[in-house]
Amino acid sequence: MGPVELILLGRTLMKLGEQALPATPAGGERTVVIVMSDVYEHPGTTVGEIADRTGLPQSAVSGAVARLREAGSVLADPDPADRRRQLLRRNPSPTARQREVAAVDIGPAVATALGEPSRLPEVLAALEVLGRHLTPQAASRPRSRR
Structure with missing residues (x-):
């Protein structure tokens, strides 16, 4: 995966997150x-x-x-x-809204995007791994220059 694909994946994940959020x-x-x-x-x-x-x-x-x-x-x-x-x-x-958002299951939004329900467990597991390692703070760490 290159930087462009990473950016596009990030955009896709943002859209899925927005779709999973309870509407306001x-x-x-x-x-x-x-x-x-x-x-x-x-x-x-x-x-x-x-x-x-x-x-x-x-x-x-x-x-x-x-x-x-x-x-x-x-x-x-x-x-x-x-x-x-x-x-x-x-x-x-925590506010009522934070508790509401924390309780949301992202599975349905991801399943809809996949179009292939059999892959849902693998993708959700991959997202869990990414979420543990690529926290919001990870992007703000100083970059090493090549």
């Missing part, structure tokens, strides 16, 4: 998940810092943060250095 009326799950992941990796961060790290427009980050705060997944505290800014952090208590 507002939509925009991908942006919310990206922002939530960034807040969880960088506690005490700001909307502007998230936008810089993720490449998302600041307006999209602000909207996602508002949804996450409303759902209770992200908490905000005033920045002591600049009271106009909010420092964002993970809510240590």
Whole structure:
């Protein structure tokens, strides 16, 4: 597998994840998940810092943060250095939405994409292995130069 195939696989996995997520009326799950992941990796961060790290427009980050705060997944505290800014952090208590999403079985979405139900156990096992080894933090590790 080359870098292009890896990118295409990543896009496919993102789409499958989105299909497996329980729907919300507002939509925009991908942006919310990206922002939530960034807040969880960088506690005490700001909307502007998230936008810089993720490449998302600041307006999209602000909207996602508002949804996450409303759902209770992200908490905000005033920045002591600049009271106009909010420092964002993970809510240590799981919310109803987090419990709902954690309980979702991805099998049906993967099975539909495969079109070959007999391969589902092998693919789910491979995804478990990838999930254990390729965590969100893995992509941010420094690259070695060849």
